[in-house]
Amino acid sequence: MSVPDTSAVKAFLLDLQQRICEGLEQLDGKGTFEADSWKREEGGGGTSRVLTNGKVFEQAGVNFSHVTGAAMPASATANRSELEGRSFEAMGVSLVIHPKNPFLPTTHANVRFFIAKKEGADPVWWFGGGFDLTPYYPFEEDVIEWHQNAHDLCQPFGESVYPKYKKWCDEYFFLPHRNETRGVGGLFFDDLNQDGFEKSFEFMQAVGNGFLTSYAPIVERRKDTEYGEKEREFQLYRRGRYVEFNLVYDRGTLFGLQTGGRTESILMSMPPLVRWQYAYTPEENSAEALLYTDFLKPKDWLNLDE
Amino acid sequence: MSVPDTSAVKAFLLDLQQRICEGLEQLDGKGTFEADSWKREEGGGGTSRVLTNGKVFEQAGVNFSHVTGAAMPASATANRSELEGRSFEAMGVSLVIHPKNPFLPTTHANVRFFIAKKEGADPVWWFGGGFDLTPYYPFEEDVIEWHQNAHDLCQPFGESVYPKYKKWCDEYFFLPHRNETRGVGGLFFDDLNQDGFEKSFEFMQAVGNGFLTSYAPIVERRKDTEYGEKEREFQLYRRGRYVEFNLVYDRGTLFGLQTGGRTESILMSMPPLVRWQYAYTPEENSAEALLYTDFLKPKDWLNLDE
Secondary structure, eight states, X not given: OOOOOHHHHHHHHHHHHHHHHHHHHHHHSSOOOEEXXXXXXXXXXXXXXXXXXXXXXXXXXXXXXXXXXXSOOHHHHTTXXXXXXXXXXXXXXXXXXXXXXXXSOEEXXXXXXXXXXXXXXXXXXXXXXXXXXXXXXXXXXXXXXXXXXXXXXXXXXXXXXXXXXXXXXXXXXXXXXXXXXXXXXXXXXEEEOTTOHHHHHHHHHHHHHHHHHHHHHHHHXXXXXXXXXXXXXXXXXXXXXXXXXXXXXXXXXXXXXXXXXXXXXXXXXSOSEEEOOTTOOOOTTSHHHHIIIIISSOOOTTOTTO | OOOOOHHHHHHHHHHHHHHHHHHHHHHHSSOOOEEEEEEOTXXXXXXXXXXXXXXXXXXXXXXXXXXXXXXXXXXXXXXXXXXXXXXXXXXXXXXXXXXXXXXXOEEXXXXXXXXXXXXXXXXXXXXXXXXXXEOSSOOHHHHHHHHHHHHHHXXXXXXXXXXXXXXXXXXXXXXXXXXXXSSSEEEEEEEEOTTOHHHHHXXXXXXXXXXXXXXXXHHHHHTTOOOOHHHHHHHHHHHHHHHHIIIIIOHHHHHHHHTTOOHHHHGGGSOSEEEOOTTOOOOTTSHHHHIIIIISSOOOTXXXXX
16 A cells, blocks of 8 residues: 555645635625634544624534544444554544525535554555535536536546446435435545555545535525525425434444534534424425425436436 | 233323323413324334424424334344344333423423233333423422422332432433433333333333323423523524434434334424524523533432432
């Protein structure tokens, strides 16, 4: 295994956090990010940057963290017993954005780098990450554009990259108890190291950089769409699904909560306001029903299989 | 093991659901319960009764279910391998009440009966249940009265019963990632069978019947307390903890969601409206701060240890 250049990854991540926050502030036009730096007892720490009550964004959180530990957490070695007992180093940027306007989709992105180390042995490292979109009132052209952007950034790394990570994303962001995907997906990858450090790092950078260039045009295009109480209520209701997914299924969230991560940074992903309504079903043929029937299932948005 | 009278348990549970719903309607004075009956593919079903937008209760859900299955779920036999492969029958009433007024506590109660069966062997059965209180602006006298009622209903079953189940409740309804109890507790018991069917069933009935007689006086006393936006906002914020507990830790919720239970009945426990706020901390010495410092930790409310 090639030796990873950890400091280059860290520099990229810090710069990415900065660029994304600047880009979001520009899109918002009013809100600004506040930063909290924190330390972790076992080693390392991070900086959480949060924008609340913006003009466009009800809440946007962009986390950077770089943590170290003396022993790999059990949950991380369940399927990789060869890594048991190794020390580890993990760094990443992760973000969740909850816009105000129900015609703007919620979105999540994450890029991360993990190294498991042992005295006298080569370090084992890998990259992971991705981004995905959770619309309430989706525009089909936006979803196609989102996937086209994801596709295009994957192309230099091989024909099979987009289909593989698009499928992984659909499978990961799925709520079995609702039989729905969390949204319309995007990319999800993990355990990436097979092409060597340089190539893997390049791909992670492409995903990290590709997030805002894919999300910003959708925000620009839809942020002034008029909406009323009905749309707001539906958005708040659907945000409940986001909570359900993150608290019941999301490995990153559960891992963080169960290993003494900084709770406020982990739960920055929670929407600022959420509604649950017993036995709600959308009216037939309504815009709300369309979300369920046409969007919340895995779809070949780019017609690649034809 | 004595042979359990399943039909007597079922009759009690159905009657309990009915009496609790009637009692809550009376307390509310406006809202009424609507009922949904449902069937479960693997066997059995239930009736969910929900009151929404009452005068006092923003939402109250009272579930009855009676389900059967050909094989004990893996999660139920993890610590009891002797029950693996047995068929099972489970019945219970569970309820969650979210009042409107922030001076009224949210509450939860549950009583349940479980039997694991095998051809040619005695059935293995047990009772479980309890009730607990989650105030936002607690009145100490209400909390003491709540625990006094819990204590008194336990007394006929032995001196050690209340302390044991009070402690279990504090331990079960705990959020490690917040280092807070969910509320001020009450009773929690499980695996109850050691005193034989009659005695165990009697205790379960005492808990089931004791719930409303303990909760109703608090509602009567506090339901007209005046409140403003500040108290409402704090209530919505604290409801987030309820969501966090139920979705991350509650065994019943996770078991239900992961074994194809009826999602809407399980998630009836979710509050109708919830807020999250990044890095919120209450003002020092405020009424809100008092909740954290004086109530959200295990306490000997009845001074039994003195």
